[in-house]
Amino acid sequence: MTTSTLAPPRSLLTELEPAAEFLLNRHVGMAQEWFPHDFIPYSLGRDFDKEPWTPEQPRISGVAQIAFEVNLLTEDNLPSYHREIHRMFGGGDGAWINWVNRWTAEEGRHAIVLRDYLVVTRNIDPYALERSRMNQLQVAYNHDDGGNVLRGIAYVAFQELATRISHRNTGRYSADPVADRIMARIAADENLHMVFYRDILGAALKIQPSRAVQAIVAEVVAFEMPGNGIPGFLRKAAAIAKAGIYDIRIHRDEVLLPILNHWKIFELTGLDAAAEAARGQLAEHLDKLDAAAKRFEEKMAMSATPRIARAG
């Protein structure tokens, strides 16, 4: 990993620490305690030694099953995300490290509740799932932000919102009320995480607007969901897009634009030349995404693949 000349000094995090403390306290005040076991239909459970898993057992199938698998394996990679978040924010003994630990603890519940649900309901082959988890964690995940903490924060803001929508739509697509309730619960967590990162970057935009804008644009242009290591990820992501669970239109209109507009990126004044150039690049990129989304929508209009309606 190279150190970018755009990278803000470590002192920026120190300068942002009072904002981080305010946002952490606000988060803790808003977050609701919840328990994975309250969401699991244990009455459906049977012993695997008496009745091994067989492919006819899952009640969900096709894209719904694929989306659950991808979403759980993505949550499973928490050790990598913790390492990355700790690398970015882990210094000191104040609000930043407290956020890192709180966030990690909350994220841990997501894989717990998803795995418990999938194993008890037998909705996914538990052997394949565990082998995929082993593979996923050994591939691990690195976010190449060039050592630029602002870019790292931009990434997690977009990523949390993307995950929120992907989880929510996976629950809706499954047509299983139990799964839908679980996914809505996780999505509520992801939303609060997004709000923390969005607002800490909002605070950074006030301190170093030009550097922050450049970091945001660099991240938007390079953004990728963390799916490497999931067997057949590209094929699975394509199926998830065709089903309307997460596609380019959602990414542009429901993830990128709401956050960029919240930051008022296109209204900021007094930026330096490099940040102005980056803003031009961002506008071009959003246009390209729009064109790609239109092409995809035209293709899907002629396809027989069932899609879920956009969330209201």
Ligand SMILES: [Fe+2]
């Ligand atoms: Fe999560």
Ligand SMILES: [Fe+2]
């Ligand atoms: Fe999250």
